[in-house]
Amino acid sequence: MDKASNLQRAFWSFLGYMLVGPFFGGLAVAIVLGLAPLLGLAALLPADLPPAGVASVSAFLWSVAPATVAAIIVAVLILVRGQLGWIEAAVAGVVGFFLAAIVLHMPYQDLFAPLAFLGGLISLAVRYALISGGILEG
Numbered sequence: 001m002d003k004a005s006n007l008q009r010a011f012w013s014f015l016g017y018m019l020v021g022p023f024f025g026g027l028a029v030a031i032v033l034g035l036a037p038l039l040g041l042a043a044l045l046p047a048d049l050p051p052a053g054v055a056s057v058s059a060f061l062w063s064v065a066p067a068t069v070a071a072i073i074v075a076v077l078i079l080v081r082g083q084l085g086w087i088e089a090a091v092a093g094v095v096g097f098f099l100a101a102i103v104l105h106m107p108y109q110d111l112f113a114p115l116a117f118l119g120g121l122i123s124l125a126v127r128y129a130l131i132s133g134g135i136l137e138g
Contacts, residue, residue: 010078012135017071017126018064021093024122025067026060032118046108063122065104070096070123084127084136093123 033052036042049055073092078084097119101112108115130136 006079006082010075013078013130014071014075016130017067017074020126020129021067022060022063024125025063026056029059030056065100066096066119069099089123089127090120093120
């Protein structure tokens with residue numbers, strides 16, 4: 001892998017994380033809030049959550065910050081190594097969420113750990129989307 005191809009992979013991966021990551025974040029919140037009552041898990045969610053649509057749009061907008069941090073981490077890894085492993089992608093998502101939650105004073109502090117885990121899963125989904133698009137190698 002030459003440097004030009006690594007630079008191209010890093011650029012497209014950065015864009016993928018910045019564009020697809022927030023979409024997957026909003027979609028994940030909509031799915032969780034939609035399925036929680038059906039699966040009997042609504043009692044695990046905070047009582048003062050907004051409706052699913054409002055929460056999904058808020059998650060989409062808020063997740064730009066963690067996506068930016070994860071995208072920077074991923075782009076650097078791809079520039080240096082030319083590839084991105086699944087564990088590195090998951091860690092980038094968790095670290096991105098962690099830093100954004102601290103800096104932006106995330107509401108619902110009791111959901112910090114599950115949402116950080118969700119950030120890692122979303123990062124893995126973005127990685128898979130980049131592999132499916134031929135940008136990264138599996």
